[in-house]
Amino acid sequence: xxxxxxxxxxxxxxxxxxxxxxxxxxxxxxxxxxxxxxxxxxxxxxxxxxxxxxxxxxxxxxxxxxxxxxxxxxxxxxxxxxxxxxxxxxxxxxxxxxxxxxxxxxxxxxxxxxxxxxxxxxxxxxxxxxxxxxxxxxxxxxxxxxxxxxxxxxxxxxxxxxxxxxxxxxxxxxxxxxxxxxx
Amino acid sequence: xxxxxxxxxxxxxxxxxxxxxxxxxxxxxxxxxxxxxxxxxxxxxxxxxxxxxxxxxxxxxxxxxxxxxxxxxxxxxxxxxxxxxxxxxxxxxxxxxxxxxxxxxxxxxxxxxxxxxxxxxxxxxxxxxxxxxxxxxxxxxxxxxxxxxxxxxxxxxxxxxxxxxxxxxxxxxxxxxxxxxxxxxxxxxxxxxxxxxxxxxxxxxxxxxxxxxxxxxxxxxxxxxxxxxxxxxxxxxxxxxxxxxxxxxxxxxxxxxxxxxxxxxxxxxxxxxxxxxxxxxxxxxxxxxxxxxxxxxxxxxxxxxxxxxxxxxxxxxxxxxxxxxxxxxxxxxxxxxxxxxxxxxxxxxxxxxxxxxxxxxxxxxxxxxxxxxxxxxxxxxxxxxxxxxxxxxxxxxxxxxxxxxxxxxxxxxxxxxxxxxxxxxxxxxxxxxxxxxxxxxxxxxxxxxxxxxxxxxxxxxxxxxxxxx
Numbered sequence: 001x002x003x004x005x006x007x008x009x010x011x012x013x014x015x016x017x018x019x020x021x022x023x024x025x026x027x028x029x030x031x032x033x034x035x036x037x038x039x040x041x042x043x044x045x046x047x048x049x050x051x052x053x054x055x056x057x058x059x060x061x062x063x064x065x066x067x068x069x070x071x072x073x074x075x076x077x078x079x080x081x082x083x084x085x086x087x088x089x090x091x092x093x094x095x096x097x098x099x100x101x102x103x104x105x106x107x108x109x110x111x112x113x114x115x116x117x118x119x120x121x122x123x124x125x126x127x128x129x130x131x132x133x134x135x136x137x138x139x140x141x142x143x144x145x146x147x148x149x150x151x152x153x154x155x156x157x158x159x160x161x162x163x164x165x166x167x168x169x170x171x172x173x174x175x176x177x178x179x180x181x182x183x
Numbered sequence: 184x185x186x187x188x189x190x191x192x193x194x195x196x197x198x199x200x201x202x203x204x205x206x207x208x209x210x211x212x213x214x215x216x217x218x219x220x221x222x223x224x225x226x227x228x229x230x231x232x233x234x235x236x237x238x239x240x241x242x243x244x245x246x247x248x249x250x251x252x253x254x255x256x257x258x259x260x261x262x263x264x265x266x267x268x269x270x271x272x273x274x275x276x277x278x279x280x281x282x283x284x285x286x287x288x289x290x291x292x293x294x295x296x297x298x299x300x301x302x303x304x305x306x307x308x309x310x311x312x313x314x315x316x317x318x319x320x321x322x323x324x325x326x327x328x329x330x331x332x333x334x335x336x337x338x339x340x341x342x343x344x345x346x347x348x349x350x351x352x353x354x355x356x357x358x359x360x361x362x363x364x365x366x367x368x369x370x371x372x373x374x375x376x377x378x379x380x381x382x383x384x385x386x387x388x389x390x391x392x393x394x395x396x397x398x399x400x401x402x403x404x405x406x407x408x409x410x411x412x413x414x415x416x417x418x419x420x421x422x423x424x425x426x427x428x429x430x431x432x433x434x435x436x437x438x439x440x441x442x443x444x445x446x447x448x449x450x451x452x453x454x455x456x457x458x459x460x461x462x463x464x465x466x467x468x469x470x471x472x473x474x475x476x477x478x479x480x481x482x483x484x485x486x487x488x489x490x491x492x493x494x495x496x497x498x499x500x501x502x503x504x505x506x507x508x509x510x511x512x513x514x515x516x517x518x519x520x521x522x523x524x525x526x527x528x529x530x531x532x533x534x535x536x537x538x539x540x541x542x543x544x545x546x547x548x549x550x551x552x553x554x555x556x557x558x559x560x561x562x563x564x565x566x567x568x569x570x571x572x573x574x575x576x577x578x579x580x581x582x583x584x585x586x587x588x589x590x591x592x593x594x595x596x597x598x599x600x601x602x603x604x605x606x607x608x609x610x611x612x613x614x615x616x617x618x619x620x621x622x623x624x625x626x627x628x629x630x631x632x633x634x635x636x637x638x639x640x641x642x643x644x645x646x647x648x649x650x651x652x
Binding site: 057082083084085086087088089095133138139149151152155 | 186197199200202203204206207209210211212266289290291292293294296297298
């Protein structure tokens with residue numbers, strides 16, 4: 001069974017506890033090994049001077065070229081991310097592909113008040129969410145499912161770390177028939 | 184989530200926008216297609232309907248508003264969201280005026296996009312549910328082309344549905360204009376004979392000898408002018424339904440002939456020896472009281488029993504006035520299609536006046552009044568004045584003697600008016616009947632009653648006074 005690789009590509013030093021938390025959640029959610037991928041390489045050409053944000057598409061492409069040769073790879077960064085049509089994104093993944101990326105940049109609000117645990121939980125949820133897309137899962141209407149849309153931080157905090165029963169069942173289906181809920 | 188049933192077309196000349204937006208929407212489970220310009224977007228819309236089109240405003244060639252306008256012509260219920268990087272009040276107003284659902288200023292918040300799509304999907308789903316419910320309700324209140332909410336008519340519909348499944352002979356009773364022929368056609372359409380012919384004969388419109396030939400056909404040389412063999416309506420209706428309208432008007436000889444056919448299901452063409460057997464369901468109709476006619480000796484009792492196996496009585500419109508708004512809606516829809524003119528309904532004032540009419544000509548008269556209104560109306564909503572209804576109190580007004588015209592009997596006035604209408608239409612009976620607000624059969628009856636020819640002149644020089652038909 002191919003593992004999930006978790007790779008810190010941020011500019012500051014990563015919190016080891018945070019990355020391990022993400023790894024553990026990914027392993028549990030997708031029932032396979034998740035390992036940390038340590039490499040000093042960082043993506044170039046993703047930064048947009050005008051928007052002062054990093055565009056996700058070049059990062060996803062770079063992960064395929066510079067990252068592990070097989071398995072899913074999730075990059076975690078402290079840089080703010082965007083796709084051209086949207087003001088920001090918490091993360092982005094190739095639907096049914098290998099690469100995913102998520103950012104901690106917009107997950108800090110309220111952390112100084114509630115504590116670092118809140119940030120850990122948020123990162124873990126976004127990591128599982130994006131890797132879920134890489135496994136071909138769509139957004140889910142179940143209110144507690146981690147694959148629910150993250151409408152702002154409230155949306156992130158409102159959902160659990162877990163895949164709902166339906167999403168877990170879809171995960172077991174071959175990719176060709178993995179369609180969104182409600183069919 | 185079911186979003187895969189919602190198809191979204193993303194139109195933008197920038198590949199990166201198309202790719203990022205379609206990728207984002209796909210993660211919401213939508214079925215997404217992309218187009219790089221207006222022409223290919225319209226081509227894709229022409230190939231199959233979409234639920235939503237998200238279209239950039241500024242594109243080379245056709246701009247977003249032009250694409251929007253053309254797309255709405257192809258698919259009027261398409262929800263179009265215009266994207267623009269340079270939103271101004273003017274562009275927003277132009278987009279909304281052109282029929283856009285909303286507009287988004289690029290780049291937009293992910294929540295804004297997802298919420299807008301969910302809102303559109305929710306509204307479209309409500310519209311679909313509404314249409315399904317409306318259809319179900321209409322089905323409940325309809326028997327083919329007959330519409331009613333009244334309990335009395337619902338019972339009539341139930342009886343007609345049951346009778347339609349059999350081959351029993353049916354007698355439909357009802358005042359002129361109450362929908363007897365429409366009911367006969369509905370029964371035929373609901374019957375196992377629906378794929379067979381529906382043949383109608385107006386018994387009042389023809390003389391007895393002509394009607395005999397019309398019903399049974401004739402052999403060559405059977406009478407002067409019978410230059411070739413001609414099949415009659417009974418033969419034409421084989422495997423289907425023969426509708427005998429105004430059956431109470433047929434003469435004694437034909438009553439006997441009809442009785443024989445009903446008993447034996449076979450007959451001879453006029454002047455022929457060959458026995459012809461037919462499989463025909465007979466539906467007859469009349470506005471006459473056939474029991475009175477039997478008592479008066481003008482209608483055969485045995486024929487009445489043969490015709491009156493299943494009796495369906497259509498109530499006059501004045502006894503089911505609660506149906507008028509429903510009928511107005513249905514007629515407006517049909518007239519709008521027939522006249523290729525947008526018609527949305529009638530004003531409250533007009534509806535009040537329609538509800539107050541006696542409707543002696545029943546549903547047909549209502550339709551004629553609405554048709555007149557639809558022709559005259561300058562707006563999609565028909566006004567009271569458009570309907571040309573008699574002013575309040577007209578019926579109760581004192582007889583006028585304007586210009587020294589002597590007071591006349593109603594028959595005299597009717598005869599003269601019919602003559603003048605026939606003369607003005609050059610003898611066109613259908614057009615005259617429409618103007619008079621009666622059906623052709625009734626007009627023929629009145630022409631016969633008053634001895635009036637098609638050109639409005641008396642049948643003979645001595646027939647000035649009204650005569651009995």
